[in-house]
Amino acid sequence: MPEYEYAFLAITRVRTEFVALADGTELALDNRGVEAVLAAYFDERVVPEVHRRDAEADSAWQRGLDEFASQVQVVHRTVKTGVLGPREDRVNLVFPDGSEAEVYPEEINEEIARRYSTQQRKPSPRSLAFEQWLAEAGATTRWRVEWHATLYMDDGAREVRLQTPRGWTYGAPLDAIVPLLNELGRRRWRLVTVDEDKGLYAGIESANSAAPVRIRYTFARERL
Numbered sequence: 498m499p500e501y502e503y504a505f506l507a508i509t510r511v512r513t514e515f516v517a518l519a520d521g522t523e524l525a526l527d528n529r530g531v532e533a534v535l536a537a538y539f540d541e542r543v544v545p546e547v548h549r550r551d552a553e554a555d556s557a558w559q560r561g562l563d564e565f566a567s568q569v570q571v572v573h574r575t576v577k578t579g580v581l582g583p584r585e586d587r588v589n590l591v592f593p594d595g596s597e598a599e600v601y602p603e604e605i606n607e608e609i610a611r612r613y614s615t616q617q618r619k620p621s622p623r624s625l626a627f628e629q630w631l632a633e634a635g636a637t638t639r640w641r642v643e644w645h646a647t648l649y650m651d652d653g654a655r656e657v658r659l660q661t662p663r664g665w666t667y668g669a670p671l672d673a674i675v676p677l678l679n680e681l682g683r684r685r686w687r688l689v690t691v692d693e694d695k696g697l698y699a700g701i702e703s704a705n706s707a708a709p710v711r712i713r714y715t716f717a718r719e720r721l
Contacts, residue, residue, distance in 0.1 A: 499719045499720075500719065500720045501717045501718065501719060501720065502651065502717070502718060502719075502720050503689075503715065503716065503717050504648065504649065504650045504681070504686055504715075504716040504717075504718075505648075505649040505713070505714070505715055505716070506646065506647070506648050506649070506657075506677075506681070506713070506714040506715075506716065507646070507647045507649070507711070507712075507713050507714075508644055508645070508646045508659070508669075508674065508711070508712040508713075508714075509644065509645050509646075509647075509710070509711045509712075510642060510643075510644055510696075510709070510710040510711065511642070511643050511644070511645050512640055512641075512642055512643075513525075513640060513641055513642070513643045514526045514638065514639070514640045515638075515639060515640070515641075516531055516534060516535060516636050516637070516638055516639075517636070517637050517638075517639050518634050518635060518636055519633075519634060519635030519636075520634075522538075524538055526638070531636075531638060535631060535634070535636055536627060539627050539630055539631075543625070543630055544625070547623050547625050550623075551620070551622045551623060554620040555619075555620060558617065558619055558620055561613070561617055562609075562610060562613050562617075565593070565609070565612075565613045565616075566606075566609050566613075568592075568593045569590055569591065569592055569593070569609055570589075570590070570591035571588060571589075571590060571605065572588065572589040572590075572591065573586065573587075573588055573602070574586075574587055574588075574589065575587065586601070586602050587599055587600070587601065587602075588600050588601070588602050588604075588605055590605065590608060590609065590612075592612055598612070643661065644659050644661055644669075644670055644673065645659070646658075646659050646677065657677060659673040659674070659677070660672075660673050660676075661673050668708045668709065669693075669708070669709045669712060674712075678714070681716060684718075685718045685719075686716035686717070686718050687716060687717055687718060688714060688715075688716055689715045689716060689717050690713075690714070690715040691712065691713070691714055691715075692712070692713045693709045693711060693712045693713070694709070694710050694711040695707045695708060695709055695710060696708060696709075696710040
């Protein structure tokens with residue numbers, strides 16, 4: 498006599514709350530509350546991104562400075578200080594635009610950077626406070642209906658992703674459920690029973706439409 502094994506698939510309608518930002522980012526809400534979720538996102542995502550952009554801007558400026566410096570002519574010479582004074586080293590810098598500057602040897606890099614800064618301002622690190630970002634983020638609390646699927650087998654339970662079709666509003670999302678059932682069928686699972694719970698919701702043509710809120714499938718197959 499064949500020996501069977503069983504599986505159980507539960508598909509549940511869930512109201513999911515989240516925080517939406519003006520740039521389209523969605524943050525799942527949990528028991529920490531809205532402000533804590535936003536603060537965590539700010540610390541984990543926004544601040545590192547600001548630092549990354551600052552570093553990129555600084556690197557780009559430094560590359561421009563290096564390119565500018567390579568085009569500066571550096572002419573070393575000595576000059577006599579006063580009638581009886583000693584001779585001292587000086588440097589004439591000739592810039593790409595033809596202008597010149599006389600500096601001491603130790604001032605070469607500083608003067609080149611100063612001159613380049615008049616053409617290309619050196620970027621300053623951004624100082625972004627959480628309150629400032631929050632005022633600009635356009636955060637709003639929203640909710641939507643989702644369907645969560647959980648598959649129970651001998652080795653435990655696991656969440657199964659359901660691709661809810663775009664434009665779906667209520668009722669069981671059959672377009673998302675059918676591929677999942679077909680996949681279980683390809684793995685030799687045979688559907689044994691189907692049960693569902695229903696709830697009343699405002700429908701398209703009626704103030705009270707009955708729609709599934711929970712669907713339970715039982716499967717069986719012969720053990721290999």
